[in-house]
Amino acid sequence: xxxxxxxxxxxxxxxxxxxxxxxxxxxxxxxxxxxxxxxxxxxxxxxxxxxxxxxxxxxxxxxxxxxxxxxxxxxxxxxxxxxxxxxxxxxxxxxxxxxxxxxxxxxxxxxxxxxxxxxxxxxxxxxxxxxxxxxxxxxxxxxxxxxxxxxxxxxxxxxxxxxxxxxxxxxxxxxxxxxxxxxxxxxxxxxxxxxxxxxxxxxxxxxxxxxxxxxxxxxxxxxxxxxxxxxxxxxxxxxxxxxxxxxxxx
Amino acid sequence: xxxxxxxxxxxxxxxxxxxxxxxxxxxxxxxxxxxxxxxxxxxxxxxxxxxxxxxxxxxxxxxxxxxxxxxxxxxxxxxxxxxxxxxxxxxxxxxxxxxxxxxxxxxxxxxxxxxxxxxxxxxxxxxxxxxxxxxxxxxxxxxxxxxxxxxxxxxxxxxxxxxxxxxxxxxxxxxxxxxxxxxxxxxxxxxxxxxxxxxxxxxxxxxxxxxxxxxxxxxxxxxxxxxxxxxxxxxxxxxxxxxxxxxxxxxxxxxxxxxxxxxxxxxxxxxxxxxxxxxxxxxxxxxx
Amino acid sequence: xxxxxxxxxxxxxxxxxxxxxxxxxxxxxxxxxxxxxxxxxxxxxxxxxxxxxxxxxxxxxxxxxxxxxxxxxxxxxxxxxxxxxxxxxxxxxxxxxxxxxxxxxxxxxxxxxxxxxxxxxxxxxxxxxxxxxxxxxxxxxxxxxxxxxxxxxxxxxxxxxxxxxxxxxxxxxxxxxxxxxxxxxxxxxxxxxxxxxxxxxxxxxxxxxxxxxxxxxxxxxxxxxxxxxxxxxxxxxxxxxxxxxxxxxxxxxxxxxxxxxxxxxxxxxxxxxxxxxxxxxxxxxxxxxxxxxxxxxxxxxxxxxxxxxxxxxxxxxxxxxxxxxxxxxxxxxxxxxxxxxxxxxxxxxxxxxxxxxxxxxxxxxxxxxxxxxxxxxxxxxxxxxxxxxxxxxxxxxxxxxxxxxxxxxxxxxxxxxxxxxxxxxxxxxxxxxxxxxxxxxxxxxxxxxxxxxxxxxxx
Numbered sequence: 001x002x003x004x005x006x007x008x009x010x011x012x013x014x015x016x017x018x019x020x021x022x023x024x025x026x027x028x029x030x031x032x033x034x035x036x037x038x039x040x041x042x043x044x045x046x047x048x049x050x051x052x053x054x055x056x057x058x059x060x061x062x063x064x065x066x067x068x069x070x071x072x073x074x075x076x077x078x079x080x081x082x083x084x085x086x087x088x089x090x091x092x093x094x095x096x097x098x099x100x101x102x103x104x105x106x107x108x109x110x111x112x113x114x115x116x117x118x119x120x121x122x123x124x125x126x127x128x129x130x131x132x133x134x135x136x137x138x139x140x141x142x143x144x145x146x147x148x149x150x151x152x153x154x155x156x157x158x159x160x161x162x163x164x165x166x167x168x169x170x171x172x173x174x175x176x177x178x179x180x181x182x183x184x185x186x187x188x189x190x191x192x193x194x195x196x197x198x199x200x201x202x203x204x205x206x207x208x209x210x211x212x213x214x215x216x217x218x219x220x221x222x223x224x225x226x227x228x229x230x231x232x233x234x235x236x237x238x239x240x241x242x243x244x245x246x247x248x249x250x
Numbered sequence: 251x252x253x254x255x256x257x258x259x260x261x262x263x264x265x266x267x268x269x270x271x272x273x274x275x276x277x278x279x280x281x282x283x284x285x286x287x288x289x290x291x292x293x294x295x296x297x298x299x300x301x302x303x304x305x306x307x308x309x310x311x312x313x314x315x316x317x318x319x320x321x322x323x324x325x326x327x328x329x330x331x332x333x334x335x336x337x338x339x340x341x342x343x344x345x346x347x348x349x350x351x352x353x354x355x356x357x358x359x360x361x362x363x364x365x366x367x368x369x370x371x372x373x374x375x376x377x378x379x380x381x382x383x384x385x386x387x388x389x390x391x392x393x394x395x396x397x398x399x400x401x402x403x404x405x406x407x408x409x410x411x412x413x414x415x416x417x418x419x420x421x422x423x424x425x426x427x428x429x430x431x432x433x434x435x436x437x438x439x440x441x442x443x444x445x446x447x448x449x450x451x452x453x454x455x456x457x458x459x460x461x462x463x464x465x466x467x468x469x470x471x472x473x474x475x476x477x478x479x480x481x482x483x484x485x486x487x488x489x490x491x492x493x494x495x496x497x498x499x500x501x502x503x504x505x506x507x508x509x510x511x512x513x514x515x516x517x518x519x520x521x522x523x524x525x526x527x528x529x530x531x532x533x534x535x536x537x538x
Numbered sequence: 539x540x541x542x543x544x545x546x547x548x549x550x551x552x553x554x555x556x557x558x559x560x561x562x563x564x565x566x567x568x569x570x571x572x573x574x575x576x577x578x579x580x581x582x583x584x585x586x587x588x589x590x591x592x593x594x595x596x597x598x599x600x601x602x603x604x605x606x607x608x609x610x611x612x613x614x615x616x617x618x619x620x621x622x623x624x625x626x627x628x629x630x631x632x633x634x635x636x637x638x639x640x641x642x643x644x645x646x647x648x649x650x651x652x653x654x655x656x657x658x659x660x661x662x663x664x665x666x667x668x669x670x671x672x673x674x675x676x677x678x679x680x681x682x683x684x685x686x687x688x689x690x691x692x693x694x695x696x697x698x699x700x701x702x703x704x705x706x707x708x709x710x711x712x713x714x715x716x717x718x719x720x721x722x723x724x725x726x727x728x729x730x731x732x733x734x735x736x737x738x739x740x741x742x743x744x745x746x747x748x749x750x751x752x753x754x755x756x757x758x759x760x761x762x763x764x765x766x767x768x769x770x771x772x773x774x775x776x777x778x779x780x781x782x783x784x785x786x787x788x789x790x791x792x793x794x795x796x797x798x799x800x801x802x803x804x805x806x807x808x809x810x811x812x813x814x815x816x817x818x819x820x821x822x823x824x825x826x827x828x829x830x831x832x833x834x835x836x837x838x839x840x841x842x843x844x845x846x847x848x849x850x851x852x853x854x855x856x857x858x859x860x861x862x863x864x865x866x867x868x869x870x871x872x873x874x875x876x877x878x879x880x881x882x883x884x885x886x887x888x889x890x891x892x893x894x895x896x897x898x899x900x901x902x903x904x905x906x907x908x909x910x911x912x913x914x915x916x917x918x919x920x921x922x923x924x925x926x927x928x929x930x931x932x933x934x935x936x937x938x939x940x941x942x943x944x945x946x947x948x949x950x951x952x953x954x955x956x957x958x959x960x961x962x963x964x965x966x967x968x969x970x971x972x973x974x975x976x977x978x979x980x981x982x983x984x985x986x987x988x989x990x991x992x993x994x995x996x997x
Contacts, residue, residue: 059444060433061534140430142491146452149340150276154396155452156351157484159491161429167495182489183433185448304806311578311916312590315959327574327959364766366603371574373601376766377589379803466604 037235039209039243043088043201043221047249049079050225055186062139063116063184072186075121076225077249084205085247087122088223089176091194092209093230095217101196104128108168111179111189113141113160118179118189122224124198125191127174133167135160141181143167145191151175153193157182176222190224212241221245277339279320282393291392293356293384300356300384302392308382309389316371321393331371334453336487338393342452344485345470350492352403353396359387361471368467369458406482408475409499414507419522422508425501427531429493431481434459437530439512444533449489457488462512477506564679564714564722566665567997568617569594570959573601577962578916582858583952584962585723586911589801589809593767598675598698598707599668607672617668623966625992628655629729632985633978659684660727663691665996673698677713690783692754705762709774712756712781716772716797718813718849719860721752725911725921728988731948731970734907736847736864739927741901742942742977743934745885746872748778748793748821749843755781755795770813771798778821786880788837793819799849808853816846823876823888832879832887839888841869841877847906860909864927866902870894873901873933901933907946917954921968923947943975952994961997966990 055072057063063072078086104126111123113135125131133143140161147153152173160167171177171193181187192198199207209219214237221229226247233241285291286302293300309317318325321338328335336343345362346354363383366374375383391397412418426432434449436442439462451457460468470480482502484492497505511523565585570577577584580591587595600606608615630653661684667677675698681691694711714722721734737752757776763769778791799813822837847864871877871888874895879885886892905927912920925946932939950968971987978984 059448140433142489144489144491149337150395154351154400155342155486156349157486157489157491158350159429159493159496161496164496182449182491183430183445185445185450307915311576315576315579316574330574366601368604370603371601371605373573373603375590377593377809379805379809381803381806382808 036210037212037214037237037240039212039217039219039233039235039241041207041243041245043085043205043207043245043247044083045077045079045085045247045249046083049249050077052077057116057184057186060116060139060184062137066115072115072117075117078121078203080204082204084201084203085223086201086203086205087120088201088205088207088221088245089122089124089192089194089198090201090207090209090219090221091124091198092196092212093218093220095215096196100213108132110134111191113137113181116184116187118187120200122190122192122200124200125171125193126198127172127193127195128170130168130170131191133160135162135164138162140183141187142183143179144182145177145179147175147177153177176224192222217241219243223247226250277320277393277395281395282320285395285398286392288398290397291388293360293387293391295356295360295384295387298380298384300381300386300388302385302388305382305385305389308378308386312375313386321390332455333370333451333457334455335371338390341394341396342487344487346403346483346486347405347479348403348483349406349494350484350486353400355402355405356387359390360384363387365471367469406479406494407499408478409503411474412503414518414522416522416526418504419507419511419519420526420528421501422504422506423528423531425497425505426508429496432531432533434489435462437533439463439509451489452487462509463514465514474506474510477509478502481505564665565621565962565996566619566667567961568619568665568667569599572611572615572617572668574959576957576959577954578957582911583725583913583916583919583954584964586725587723589767596707596761596763596767596770597704598673598696600673600675600698606669608669617666619665619996621663621665621996623660623727623992623994624657625659625966625990626655626657627728627988627990628653630987633980633982662686670695704765707761709759709761712754713759714754715751715774715795716759716761717751717815718797718799718811718851719862719909725919725952726923726948726950726968726970727966727992727994728968728970728990730972730986730988731923731946731950731968734862735925735927735944735946736862736905736907739866739903739905739944741868741873741903741929741933742937743875744868744872744901745875745877745882746821746843746868747878747881748780748819749817749845749866749868750780751795751817751845753781755793756783768801772796778819784834786834787878788822788840789835791820791822791837791840793817804853807855810853811851813849814847815849816844818842818844821872821877823871825879825887827887827889831883834880841871843868843872856913858911858913861906863906865904868901870898870900870933874898895934897935898933899931899935901929902931903927903929917957918951920951922949938976941976944972946970946972962995964994966992966994
């Protein structure tokens with residue numbers, strides 16, 4: 001198991017290193033202009049989307065009641081009728097200046113525990129950006145993020161009974177952090193921490209990464225089941241960069 | 251299977267995201283050797299000072315079989331044990347006086363060694379001298395990079411224990427109901443709440459909530475203050491969360507008293523609960 | 539008369555030496571398997587216990603982590619350990635009664651030595667032990683000598699931590715006496731070094747076999763200890779049978795064994811312990827006879843004996859010392875050869891009209907041993923023991939004052955190439971030398987030595 005991890009890990013690091021070298025070789029021809037360009041695009045899923053099975057919430061009658069009329073389903077892969085893939089995180093993996101990378105947005109993303117599900121299922125944030133975990137349920141949850149060992153993030157485990165105040169905190173290192181609630185084992189979500197500007201696709205698979213100065217970038221798209229894809233994008237002054245991604249259903 | 255796949259994804263993806271910045275997610279033996287020489291590989295418990303290098307022999311003699319040569323919890327016995335031995339490279343510990351997500355104090359580790367962890371394979375190593383324990387604490391700290399960069403959390407403050415009164419025991423029951431301890435521990439504290447059977451520790455292994463009615467020692471001690479500390483700091487690495495944000499210190503003592511009344515031993519709390527005719531909390535509420 | 543007694547002494551000494559071939563020591567990988575710990579967790583060097591192992595034993599083979607009850611074990615777990623030691627040895631004795639040239643002779647001129655060598659194996663210990671339930675422990679040790687003749691070395695049940703107190707533990711059956719330095723955990727194995735002389739010492743001509751604190755005894759024991767085992771105390775009442783079943787000796791003969799010790803932390807050096815023990819008992823001298831042969835279980839006319847001394851364990855990091863002293867006294871009757879005609883029908887029986895030879899006194903002696911261990915690491919230990927037992931008063935007036943004095947020196951090392959949580963293997967090497975004053979037929983000293991090298995293993 002561990003060996004397997006290590007092997008995969010090595011492969012991933014090598015791949016990333018190659019990408020990095022490539023980017024360096026291509027050079028940086030970015031115009032150093034203040035301004036807020038953006039990168040937009042759509043993420044689609046081709047092939048038959050996997051079946052999202054229903055969730056048995058019978059361990060907690062409160063949760064069952066909340067879903068009387070809208071049965072709960074898994075949210076690992078949420079696809080719109082025209083193939084738009086929701087909950088994909090997009091971020092700039094190459095091309096940002098140090099200052100742009102370290103800038104921390106002031107707005108606070110929020111993940112709410114609503115009807116015994118995480119809403120949204122995937123929340124993205126910048127390193128050190130404050131975010132909130134709230135609850136609107138009348139049942140006790142525990143929020144238990146499980147960062148990977150050595151990621152630079154340290155896990156914790158806090159309860160939120162009904163009416164509890166929000167938990168306000170941040171993460172120190174980029175990482176897709178798996179979050180769960182032990183009391184309701186079906187509750188699983190992601191807190192995706194990235195460096196620099198980011199976006200998460202909406203229900204149609206559309207996204208816009210804002211506040212991008214003109215330049216050449218590598219955009220990475222992350223999806224919890226399908227991993228990552230990258231694309232090269234150039235943002236010119238007054239003209240948003242365009243990056244579309246297509247994941248293939250397994 | 252499902253969760254395992256998720257977990258694996260989580261690890262790989264985390265590595266992906268982190269790789270360009272973080273050098274390596276694995277702790278190597280060479281790194282640990284280096285940390286052995288750092289100030290972090292020492293301990294201070296009262297006026298006792300522990301030196302990691304002095305514990306090498308004891309670690310080999312007593313600990314390595316479970317906790318492993320690299321302190322990663324992969325000793326030769328680990329495969330047979332449940333719960334698994336602590337992975338010192340993560341520096342995540344159940345028994346802390348410090349808030350969830352922080353490093354424990356030297357004192358916390360020192361006490362855990364002598365206390366052991368009931369219902370696990372960790373016995374009380376109370377035959378060690380205080381010096382041996384202090385040295386072992388220092389030794390444990392050379393395994394994880396966290397001790398190099400982080401300071402232990404600030405221990406939570408525990409106000410003096412108030413006198414047991416019927417009002418407090420009753421108020422404790424209200425806290426028990428409000429924060430829904432029963433979800434896991436059951437309405438009567440028998441460790442049989444609706445979520446009990448699905449609980450998993452951070453390694454994804456089944457784990458049971460404490461059964462108050464059985465009356466064994468708590469994971470992290472046996473005193474009222476130990477009980478207070480457990481639910482206010484949480485048991486990191488397990489499903490037991492910290493309730494520090496949602497239970498005020500006064501209420502915490504109330505809860506301690508109510509929890510005592512659920513244990514099988516004769517106690518003032520139990521007598522009060524009986525005379526008040528306290529019944530198990532309701533678990534049928536489905537909210538508004 | 540004197541030479542006759544010497545003959546008995548020689549026989550008894552020899553049989554003692556031969557008996558000590560069986561290690562009957564206790565090191566149970568069955569426990570290691572149960573708990574996933576290595577030998578080294580409980581044994582300073584197996585089978586010698588360390589403080590943690592002593593506490594484990596004092597808790598009734600329990601770690602006290604609420605996982606001691608057998609219900610927590612995998613159903614296929616079977617708490618059994620086998621131990622045996624194949625080895626090569628060379629034994630040498632300088633004086634033996636020469637039974638070939640003149641059977642039964644007591645003529646001092648027929649004295650010769652014997653040296654032999656060869657491959658051999660020890661007796662077999664089948665060690666089963668553990669818990670029947672939380673706080674109810676057992677130990678059963680069917681043990682075979684080298685010829686596969688079995689006996690029960692141990693067979694007891696223990697109720698632990700009664701009233702939730704570590705001060706109340708009761709054991710019933712055949713058990714190891716609560717010796718701090720127990721012969722059942724001795725680190726030396728050879729014919730001349732595998733036993734503590736103090737624990738089996740019997741003066742020349744004395745017939746009291748019942749004061750052997752190295753032997754397991756049948757009885758009941760109360761034992762109490764502090765939670766961290768720093769303070770230990772015990773009292774046992776045993777039948778005076780030296781552990782033999784069927785009460786073959788006295789009708790109503792009992793002995794007591796008492797031990798107490800206290801350990802102290804000595805900073806960076808470790809933990810030291812000092813204590814004291816005493817065995818006091820009575821054994822019969824008068825037996826009914828049938829056709830002149832004494833009848834078992836008929837013994838009356840109890841006479842008393844005692845053994846008492848101090849015990850210490852001193853640690854200096856890798857170096858540690860075990861020190862045991864003893865003062866022993868027997869009734870003059872035992873000194874005159876009374877006490878055990880059951881095993882030795884030639885011995886006198888205190889029948890009607892028998893009187894103690896005039897001037898016979900209570901034999902008494904003093905002894906001590908110092909055993910030194912250098913524990914280089916849990917897998918390599920060097921051992922040295924020096925032991926001296928000297929008579930302070932002979933029973934029969936006119937007996938040479940040093941008759942029966944014993945000096946024993948043992949050197950050895952044990953290297954354990956493997957140390958895991960399942961089994962133990964030790965390459966055992968030992969040299970032992972022993973001298974008994976005046977016990978040869980011609981009244982001179984008997985000197986014997988052993989050299990052995992073997993593989994001590996249990997699993």
